[in-house]
Amino acid sequence: MRLLTWNINSLRLRLPLLSEIVAALAPDVVCLQETKVPDALFPSDACRALGFDHIAHHGMKGYNGVAILSRLPLADIRTPSRCNREDCRHLAATVAGIEIHCLYVPAGGDIPDPETNPKFAHKLDFLREVAGWYRNNYTPDRPVALAGDFNVAPLETDVWSHKQLLSVVSHTPVEVALLGDMQASLDWVDAVRAVIPPEHKLFTWWSYRSPDWTRNDRGRRLDHVWVTPALAGAVRGALVARECRSWTQPSDHVPVVVDLDVPLPGR
């Protein structure tokens, strides 16, 4: 099973780019974040035309929104609410016996202080709640893949400068610690870092605000694919589609792909 996750930053605007990446990488399952499309306006026909006959989406007007596109049937579609908000950040479905979870963690605003910045407080609460939810509702022997924009770059090699980003939201010690707690909830394995050694710098996001993202390569690894220990032995490969950041009218995030050696029906 080839799983692709991408913060697409408007699905409707970037359908042609989705088509391009699907043609190039042939994923079986696609997890999208920041679809920015209400469910009533979801472009299902266009997604089916890309080969995804099975679609789950959880969207709202203007912001957020998650979706799972699959070549294989989806079962048990669920949309857990987070922090008592209906803000469309979590979607889960079962594909070929594997639970696929698509997650969009709040970005957290600019100021890394939960006392003065409610967005940062929400982000910290969200991370705590998700960790507790997995701990209470799952066990590590269940085959689950958790993919999405976690909006946290946990490792020193996940940012262009560890020292310079210590007080920048996405790499502050409090967020990294909470993401660590979330990872510990089910002993999640970072599938991408299981393939690409943690010594290597690896980014999945580059700010739109930089006039030339390639000049200093000031990126961060905000997008992740984790698997439970039950699936860790099935991880066969991982890829960050860095070249997509150079497309015309790109998302500020690029797709991340993980290959899992699991039996698929009809193959």
Next chain:
DNA sequence: ATGGTTGATGGTCAA
């Protein structure tokens, strides 16, 4: 220390 860009929206808000 500051400002820089993009997308949805139709004024700003979120990232």
